[in-house]
Amino acid sequence: MYNQKEFMSDLEMxxxxxxxxxxxxxxxxxxxxxxxxxxPEYLDARIxxxxxxxxxxxxxxxxxxNDDAEVQVNKGYRVQFNNSIGPYKGGLRFHPSVTLGTLKxxxxxxxxxxxxxxxxxxxxxxxxxxxxxxxxxxxxMRFCRSFMTELQKYIGPETDVPAGDIGVGSREIGxxxxxxxxxxxxxxxxxTGKGRNWGGSxxxxxxxGFGAIxxxxxxxxxxxxxxxxxxxxxxxxxxxxxxxxxxxTELGAKVITISGPDGYIHDKDGISTQEKWDYMxxxxxxxxxxxxxxxxKFGVPFFEGKKPWEVKVxxxxxxxxxxxxxxDDADALIKSGVKYIIETSNxxxxxxxxxxxxxxxxxxxPGKAAxxxxxxxxxxxxxxxxxxxxxxxxxxxxxxxxxxxxxxxACVTEGTQSDGYINYVKGANIAGFRKVADAMLDLGY
Ligand code: GLU
Numbered sequence: 487m488y489n490q491k492e493f494m495s496d497l498e499m500x501x502x503x504x505x506x507x508x509x510x511x512x513x514x515x516x517x518x519x520x521x522x523x524x525x526p527e528y529l530d531a532r533i534x535x536x537x538x539x540x541x542x543x544x545x546x547x548x549x550x551x552n553d554d555a556e557v558q559v560n561k562g563y564r565v566q567f568n569n570s571i572g573p574y575k576g577g578l579r580f581h582p583s584v585t586l587g588t589l590k591x592x593x594x595x596x597x598x599x600x601x602x603x604x605x606x607x608x609x610x611x612x613x614x615x616x617x618x619x620x621x622x623x624x625x626x627m628r629f630c631r632s633f634m635t636e637l638q639k640y641i642g643p644e645t646d647v648p649a650g651d652i653g654v655g656s657r658e659i660g661x662x663x664x665x666x667x668x669x670x671x672x673x674x675x676x677x678t679g680k681g682r683n684w685g686g687s688x689x690x691x692x693x694x695g696f697g698a699i700x701x702x703x704x705x706x707x708x709x710x711x712x713x714x715x716x717x718x719x720x721x722x723x724x725x726x727x728x729x730x731x732x733x734x735t736e737l738g739a740k741v742i743t744i745s746g747p748d749g750y751i752h753d754k755d756g757i758s759t760q761e762k763w764d765y766m767x768x769x770x771x772x773x774x775x776x777x778x779x780x781x782x783k784f785g786v787p788f789f790e791g792k793k794p795w796e797v798k799v800x801x802x803x804x805x806x807x808x809x810x811x812x813x814d815d816a817d818a819l820i821k822s823g824v825k826y827i828i829e830t831s832n833x834x835x836x837x838x839x840x841x842x843x844x845x846x847x848x849x850x851x852p853g854k855a856a857x858x859x860x861x862x863x864x865x866x867x868x869x870x871x872x873x874x875x876x877x878x879x880x881x882x883x884x885x886x887x888x889x890x891x892x893x894x895x896a897c898v899t900e901g902t903q904s905d906g907y908i909n910y911v912k913g914a915n916i917a918g919f920r921k922v923a924d925a926m927l928d929l930g931y
Contacts, residue, residue: 487523488534490515497538504587506808510594510833511538513840517915522923533923536931540567540593541574543586544640548614550632553622562633564612564640564648567593570925573644574610575600575861575868577651577679580629580658582617589613591808592651595832596861598918599854602893605865610646612637618653619775626773630661638666643674643871649864650679652807655725655770656691660684675871678864687867688879689886690860695729695805696883697859697890698830702801703737704894705826705849708908714738716825717799720757721745722806723777726830726857728766730803731757743794745806746777750794753786798822804834813838820846829853840911847907855893855914862889 493515498508515534522528548560563586566574576596579589589611597609616629641648650659659679666676673685680686689696703713716739720727723744731741740756744766757763765783769776781788795802795815802824804811810831816839819827827843827850829835834853835843843850863886870876877885893914900920901913 487529488519490519493534501587501590504585504590506591506833507587507594509837510591513833513837513911514594514598514915514919517912518919521916521919527927528923531927531931533926536926537568537597537919537922538594540565540590541569542566543590545586546636548616548629548633548636550625550628552625558629560614560616560629562612562614562636563589564637564646565589565593565610566640566646567609567611568597568922569608569645570922570929571601572606572608574646575607575649575864576609576611577613577649578654578658579611579613579651580616580618580653581613582615584613584615588808592832595854597922598915599858600861600865601918601921602855602896602914603858603862603865603889604892605862605889607861607865610648611651612648613651613654616653618773621773623657626658627661630658631665634662634665635669637662638669641676643676643868647675647864647868648677649861650725652724655679656681656686657771675868678867680867685867685871687863687870687876687882689882690863690867691725692729692732693863693886694726694830694857694860695731696733697862697886698726698730698803698805698828698856699733699737699739700859700887700890701851701856701894702803702826702828704891705828705851705910708894708898709826709849711825712738716740716801717742718801718803719743719794719797719799720803720805721750721794721810722804722831723766723780724770724805726860727805728763728770730805730830731766732763739801741803742799743797744777744780745794746775748776748778749788749790749792751777751781751786751788752794752797753780753784795819799824801826801828803828803830805830806834807831808833809836811835811839813842815839816842820848824848827851828856830857832857844909844911849908850910851897852911852914854918855897855910858893859886859890862886
């Protein structure tokens with residue numbers, strides 16, 4: 487039998503200085519401990535020790551030259567966490583905050599998220615402490631080229647398939663894929679999130695945001711409610727927030743905030759026109775990492791240094807960064823009457839915030855379920871690449887919708903409490919965990 491406290495203190499000793507990884511494991515453990523302790527096969531196979539240790543980690547140096555011909559050095563990583571149900575799959579994050587611990591937390595979350603998609607994908611994550619802010623396009627290209635020169639040794643379409651994450655969009659994927667092809671001479675599905683003209687899947691750019699709103703739609707329906715006329719606060723202004731604004735509008739809801747590291751904007755009319763969506767893409771492509779220009783362009787208020795969780799809405803949709811919504815933010819949202827939380831960033835809420843929502847019986851969709859649409863369409867991109875074929879956008883969107891529906895059902899099956907409250911955190915963790923743990927049993931050690 488596992489003792490939860492002992493297991494965690496042992497894990498902390500073995501993973502010093504990795505608080506986000508400890509937080510991610512602790513949250514999963516809380517959900518699955520009884521499942522494991524009641525299954526002699528899981529206990530005998532020491533599933534918990536094995537699932538919390540990455541298969542392997544690559545750490546490497548990335549040397550590149552800036553526009554002033556000065557040599558720059560960054561750290562590069564790829565964490566191959568678990569490939570029991572399929573090739574390692576997960577994004578690359580370029581952000582100055584990236585450490586090994588960050589990528590271990592993200593890789594660990596990815597195992598269960600990918601399992602929930604119903605597609606055969608294992609969990610991995612990678613990235614660099616490279617800061618794209620203020621970099622020129624050629625600097626980004628030189629960095630990506632150098633990063634891939636090393637990374638290509640460890641990845642492959644049947645072994646490990648990276649994609650984008652924060653700081654890595656189709657531009658960066660393009661430069662990396664270009665270098666992979668230069669070095670290997672292959673056209674393969676080694677990366678996903680590719681451009682539509684060179685092997686990418688339609689709907690991949692929209693997929694994470696669309697998927698989150700499909701998930702939200704399922705959550706409200708399960709509570710005899712609808713998205714029609716609901717007010718949403720969204721954080722972030724990148725690819726995920728963009729997709730969420732588009733799909734929310736399509737389903738009759740209104741997104742009234744987006745945010746950046748500089749603050750948030752409050753657009754009462756809704757971020758609901760093509761012009762506003764296109765402007766979000768422009769903001770992202772500028773590499774400035776600020777949202778204030780939106781307020782100036784559309785004449786709406788900007789709140790410097792503030793988070794959007796102080797605005798009264800029906801649904802809060804964090805789409806930016808881990809731990810971006812804390813206990814105080816949760817209190818503010820609960821006080822102003824929030825009805826649902828759709829966590830779309832990976833581990834976007836602190837443990838304390840999640841516990842508050844659950845204690846308040848507010849339906850809370852965790853990131854690993856709500857944001858799984860992105861990697862799900864990456865899985866569909868892999869399928870299309872293997873077939874040397876491409877599906878129409880309606881086909882991909884339709885498959886995405888069905889996957890999000892299935893993820894929601896899995897959460898309901900595993901997470902419904904005796905009082906009828908659907909604990910989506912527990913549901914997602916147990917459903918995601920079972921499939922991987924059972925595969926590990928089947929495969930031996
Ligand atoms: N970075 C995304 C995530 O957190 C997408 C990963 C992928 O498409 O492989 O799931």
